[in-house]
Amino acid sequence: MLLFCKIVLDMSAQDNILSNSFQSGVTKPVVTNAMSVDVEDYFQVAAFEKQIPIEQWSDWPCRVEANTDRLLALFEKNGVHGTFFILGWVATRYPELVRRIVSGGHEVASHGMNHVRIFNQSPEQFRVDALACKEILEDISGQKVSGYRASTYSIGPDTMWALDVLKEVGYSYSSSIYPVQHDLYGMPGASRFPFYPRDGVVPGQRGILEVPITTTLLFKRRIPCGGGGYFRLFPLAFSRWAWRRVNSIDGEPGVFYCHPWEFDPEQPRIPNLSLKTRFRHYLNLGKMESRLQGMLSTFVWDRMDRVYSRQIAGDGEG
Numbered sequence: 001m002l003l004f005c006k007i008v009l010d011m012s013a014q015d016n017i018l019s020n021s022f023q024s025g026v027t028k029p030v031v032t033n034a035m036s037v038d039v040e041d042y043f044q045v046a047a048f049e050k051q052i053p054i055e056q057w058s059d060w061p062c063r064v065e066a067n068t069d070r071l072l073a074l075f076e077k078n079g080v081h082g083t084f085f086i087l088g089w090v091a092t093r094y095p096e097l098v099r100r101i102v103s104g105g106h107e108v109a110s111h112g113m114n115h116v117r118i119f120n121q122s123p124e125q126f127r128v129d130a131l132a133c134k135e136i137l138e139d140i141s142g143q144k145v146s147g148y149r150a151s152t153y154s155i156g157p158d159t160m161w162a163l164d165v166l167k168e169v170g171y172s173y174s175s176s177i178y179p180v181q182h183d184l185y186g187m188p189g190a191s192r193f194p195f196y197p198r199d200g201v202v203p204g205q206r207g208i209l210e211v212p213i214t215t216t217l218l219f220k221r222r223i224p225c226g227g228g229g230y231f232r233l234f235p236l237a238f239s240r241w242a243w244r245r246v247n248s249i250d251g252e253p254g255v256f257y258c259h260p261w262e263f264d265p266e267q268p269r270i271p272n273l274s275l276k277t278r279f280r281h282y283l284n285l286g287k288m289e290s291r292l293q294g295m296l297s298t299f300v301w302d303r304m305d306r307v308y309s310r311q312i313a314g315d316g317e318g
């Protein structure tokens with residue numbers, strides 16, 4: 001109850017600051033945040049892997065192209081550029097979509113070939129997969145691909161070796177750690193902001209940059225606010241409040257992520273899901289577009305490779 005009162009008081013105080021800044025003509029905070037999209041279809045999420053194994057993906061109607069086009073239109077309307085972490089599976093089937101992402105001024109990055117979580121791959125399997133996806137995306141886009149995001153944020157304490165592999169095959173940064181406690185992913189002890197967790201693993205060499213998904217701190221507890229299911233669960237006012245805290249109190253950019261299927265309330269329903277999985281996947285899909293519009297209007301956004309250019313170049317704190 002105390003926590004709830006503190007959040008409400010803090011939210012209304014920050015709304016006052018915002019309305020004052022509107023009156024004085026300053027409409028947005030100055031910190032530029034990172035916008036990102038994980039380009040995968042609704043039947044490819046890890047929570048459905050028992051109901052729809054990879055061999056059955058082609059039995060389901062693809063909606064990723066149309067849904068990503070809706071997102072591209074929303075970004076264009078708002079003058080926002082972002083980073084699209086694209087599955088190799090999607091890129092090989094929809095190369096024109098990849099080219100539309102490029103022509104919209106966005107960064108093309110890698111989400112791996114087939115959305116297999118890191119702990120289900122050997123280091124050699126992961127190396128082959130991460131390199132193949134990079135090469136396919138570079139061929140199609142004509143852009144250098146420097147960013148990688150692991151399926152379902154599956155880089156954690158037991159899979160840190162994957163960061164070394166990413167560096168070896170030519171990636172410059174990863175955004176694969178959600179520094180919270182969660183049943184499907186999470187590394188609650190990791191830094192909340194960009195860091196180099198593998199510095200010195202090869203003696204004298206800087207490890208790859210990791211840019212974690214955004215959390216805010218409340219009474220020393222980490223509250224996830226970087227997008228996905230949490231963004232659909234909490235009201236927009238909460239997300240705005242949390243991001244203002246990150247930008248003003250931490251003085252740092254945040255990393256937001258979403259999926260094209262989150263903007264598609266009409267997507268086919270998957271049978272035989274647990275109550276928890278059904279709740280998480282289908283919650284508030286109809287509200288997603290207006291909520292994201294609220295975030296796009298309130299904050300300043302750009303691609304990850306530009307927001308973190310200094311750290312990607314290796315010029316950041318370990």
Ligand SMILES: [Zn+2]
Pocket residue numbers: 038040111115150151152
């Ligand atoms: Zn994903």
